[in-house]
Amino acid sequence: MNKVLLIDDEERMLELLTLYLKPYPYFCRKAVGAKAGLKFVKEEKFDLILLDIMMPEMNGWEVCREIRQYSDVPIIMVTAREQKEDIVKGLKLGADDYITKPFNEEELVARMDALLRRTRPVNRIEVERLLWDEDQFELSYKKQLVKLTPKEFAIIGLLMKNPGRVFSRNQLIDLVWGMHSETEGRTVDSHVRNMREKIREVGFPIDDYFHTVWGVGYKWIRK
Amino acid sequence: MNKVLLIDDEERMLELLTLYLKPYPYFCRKAVGAKAGLKFVKEEKFDLILLDIMMPEMNGWEVCREIRQYSDVPIIMVTAREQKEDIVKGLKLGADDYITKPFNEEELVARMDALLRRTRPVNRIEVERLLWDEDQFELSYKKQLVKLTPKEFAIIGLLMKNPGRVFSRNQLIDLVWGMHSETEGRTVDSHVRNMREKIREVGFPIDDYFHTVWGVGYKWIRK
DNA sequence: AATTAATTTGAAATATTTTAAAAACTGCAC
DNA sequence: GTGCAGTTTTTAAAATATTTCAAATTAATT
Structure with missing residues (x-):
């Protein structure tokens, strides 16, 4: 069941969307207006956001831009009519797709499904019997568990999911700790050290991979 | 003995279905027409529903959608002929399977059995003589009863049914309390503590399992 | 050899979980 | 309704584990 956030200033539209989505595996949360929407986004984790562009206090683009400062949650913009300018602007600000009113149930659901399909996060990855599994929050090598702390787990997961790519200490801090973190770059070193040691203990050749x-x-290293 | 609800506007068809199912462990209730059907669904608990698509007042899809707003009861749609569009639509609206008229006794029963088999909820689970039984609302270890409160019972049941998977406090609140609950995450800790203590008392090695x-x-922990 | 960067180390600062106990709530019997 | 018993929630302190940071050490680069 996917959690969807609907942001619109018109309650009628929120009701309509909820009604459309009722038969599908989406659990809807309704936010009346931009401010309420942003509040929800900060407090809860959603799988997808449907965001109306035309709202009085703050328009949809501003909301989108603000969300993108701290979250990659998939966003579909809802626009009143086919306005190329609007769409381009929205997508440039980080929205993932758009849909124009009036829309029908099938189109809406099809776009939501498609977006979720292409943005579904990687939550399991295996390399030479070293298995990183986010659902279980476990790293194991040949079935032996490696007891990692949350930061260690996040760092190795990020690196494994992006083999071959170098991450600077600051990038790691932004991605693992979140932007706006004040953490020092050297802190990453400590976590890396601890993590390497723990993985070495179970016999995985970590030094051949984590450079x-x-x-x-x-x-x-991509092998 | 499974309780089955038959919804059709033709009495002849209801009789035919009842006749077919007579030799099998199904107890049939007949609803003439969509409205009568919905009334039954609200009043009683069924194990399965056989729902005809072509009905005058309200068609089967609408009935299906309405039922799905408040119930997960397995539904098999009965369609007059093989119409791909109809079937896709029906299944998207939440039906679980379909059967086309004319059908024979074997096919009908086979599909009903199969559906019941794959949708039967887990309501009993046992691990190393620790038995969680939802029907009796009891948890016991080597026949000794552990007296749990409803929340404790729900939490351990959810975890036992999903071995290996980590649940965050918020997930647990959504799943056990229901979305839209205002309960604090720390509350979960209290229930966990009390539950662990009660289970420890009867001698089950709970700390080896509940991490x-x-x-x-x-x-x-999946062992 | 001098310089710069990475690693190791350990101890302090933070965060999270557990424990415990009190307060609030709920459903039921009277 | 009122009171009661059991349940749930909240709160605060104690116990644990993680994270951070800076100094000392080691390694790589020029």
Whole structure:
């Protein structure tokens, strides 16, 4: 069951959307107006957001831009009519898709399904019997569990999901801790050290995979 | 003995279905027409519904959609002929299977049995002589009863049914209390503590199974 | 050899979980 | 309705685990 946030200033539209989505595996939460919407986004985790562009206090683009400062949640913009300008602007600000009013049930659901399908996050990845599993929050090598802390788990997951790519300490801080974190770059080193040690203990050749890129950062070797 | 609701506007068809199902462990209730059907669904609990699509007052899809707003009861749609569009639409609205007229006894029963088999909810689960039984609302270890409160019972049941998977406090609140609950995450901790203590008392090694995942939530270990 | 960066180390600062106990709530019997 | 018993929720303190940071050490680069 996917959690969807509907943001619109018109209650009628919120009701209509809820009604449309009722038969589908979507659980809707309704936010009346931009401010209420932003509040919801900060407090809860959603799988998708349907965001109306035309709202009085703050328009949909501003809401979209603000959300994108701290979240990658998929967003579909709802526009009154086919206005190319609007659409381009919306997508540039980070929206993932758009739909024009009036729309029918099938189109709405089809776009939502498609967006979720293409943005579904990777939550399991395996390399040479080293398995990173986000659902279980476990890293294991040949069935032996490696007990990692949340930060260690997040760091190795990010690197494994992006093999070959170097991440600087600051990038890691932005991605793992979240932007606006004040954490020092050296802190990453500590976590890396602890993590390497724990993984080494179970016998996985971590040093063949998790490399330091001198003067730049860290990367997971693509084999 | 499974309780089945037959919804059709033709009495002849209701009789035919009842006749077919007579030799099998199904107890049939007949509803003539959509309205009567919906009334039954609201008043009684059924294990399965056989729903005709072509009915005068309100067609089967509408009935299906309405039922799905408040119930997950398995539904098999009965369609006059193989119409792909109809079937797709019906299944999207939440029906679980369909059967086309004319059908024979074997096919009907086979589909009903199969549907019941795959939708039967887990209501009993046992791990190392710790038995969680939803029908009796009892948890016991080697026949000794553990007296749990409803919340405690629901939490351990959910975790046992999903071994290996971590649930965050918020997820647990959504799933056990229901979305839109205002309950604090810390409340979960209290229930967990009380539950652990009660289970520990009867001698089950609960700490080997029910783990805290630091910074994330709780999980039941898959052994 | 000098310089710069990474790693190790350990201890302090933070965060999270557990424990415990009190307060609020609920359903039921009277 | 009122009171009661059991349940649920809240709160605060204690116990644990993680995260951070800075200093000392080691390694790589020029």
